[in-house]
Amino acid sequence: MSNAPTRARCEEDVLRDSLRARVEGAQLKLPLLPEVAQRVLGMAGDPSAGVADLARLINRDPSLCAHVLRAANSPWYCRGSKIVSIRQALAQLGAENLSQIAWTIAMGTSLLRSHLFKAELDRWWAAALAASLVAKDIARSRRSNVETAFLCGMMARIGRPVVYEALTLLVDELELSPGVAVALADDLVRQYERPAGLMLVAKWNMPPAISDALQGLERIGEVAAQEHAALAQISQRMADELLASEDVDVDSLAADPAGAILNLYPDVLQGLVARRGAILSSIEAIR
Known part of the structure; x- marks a missing residue:
């Protein structure tokens, strides 16, 4: 009887424990x-x-x-x-x-460095690019700071590539099966993308608004700077919708708690839908 399932479970445990130790010990390898x-x-x-x-x-x-x-x-x-x-x-x-x-x-x-998660990084990067453009347009409509909005949209999920790179390094260092990391990636990214992102934001000495945006993505009522968190959340959701389809439910987006905090009207989002082609073309030019 094969011991492959037992070995796979063992490798899963090793990978989970090793990643947790690096996150909790602030030992993630962060890019300059x-x-x-x-x-x-x-x-x-x-x-x-x-x-x-x-x-x-x-x-x-x-x-x-x-x-x-x-x-x-x-x-x-x-x-x-x-x-x-x-x-x-x-x-x-x-x-x-x-x-x-x-x-x-x-x-x-x-x-964009991990060879093991190239497809996942490509999807993350497209969404980050789209979110930065969406956030800028929303900021203009509200007459708020466009530069801060751009960074809030771009950096909202910045922890994801950090976790993907950490998993890649652990697979190489511990000589684990790449398939184990791929199978666990979604769960581990969800678990650690926020602390990983906050570590990177601190290392890069980003403006406080970016930390606010990362802290508040899933706790929108619990942060002092609600608008930064709301802008990050709604721009990422809008970006996901635009990348998936030209049929975007702008009323639903405007009714999102983040949209309500920003007092966002459907016509602003509809204008972004109308410019979907320009957004997609610009993403391809930057990638």
Whole structure:
């Protein structure tokens, strides 16, 4: 009689215990915040400050420069003639949009690393990109801080890639079956994505609003900064809907507790549905 089921259960226990120990001991391997993203964070609240340095930084990296220009020419951002230089992108898009594009690309480079969970990371990344665009539009409609909204949408599920990377490292280090990690991944991500995300936000010295957003995703009535949590929740839910189908129930979304906190009207969400094609095209340009 095969002992394979017993071995699998043993490996499951080892993986669960090892991941729990690393999370509880704050021993997760966290990526460094790329230099470009550090520059963008330093510009928060005053996008014109240091933008020339940011442009020079982008131009020094041919791969990043090409990636930024591709994103800048996507339907969401580009409204006129084709953008062929970072200087032109700055002139047409403005410092805020250029910095957000650069931040997004730099962050993706640092987080999309796990070879074991490529499909899962691709889905997470698409949803994060969509949520950042949704959050910006909602913020504009409410005349609130667009930069903070962008980060709330982008970072709302930031713990997921951290957990996927931790599982990948544990499989390699402990010589476990990759299939065991894949089978347990959904459960372990749900369990640990919040603490993992908060560790990363702290390491990257992100604004307090981002911690508020992560803390409140499932406890929306228990956080002081309810609007940040509500914006993160509704933008991620809207992003999931837009990625799944063009048939989005905007009335249901507006009636969500997060929508009620934001006093969100269906017409704002309907406008996003109308721009679904531009959102999807921009996601493909950035990925």
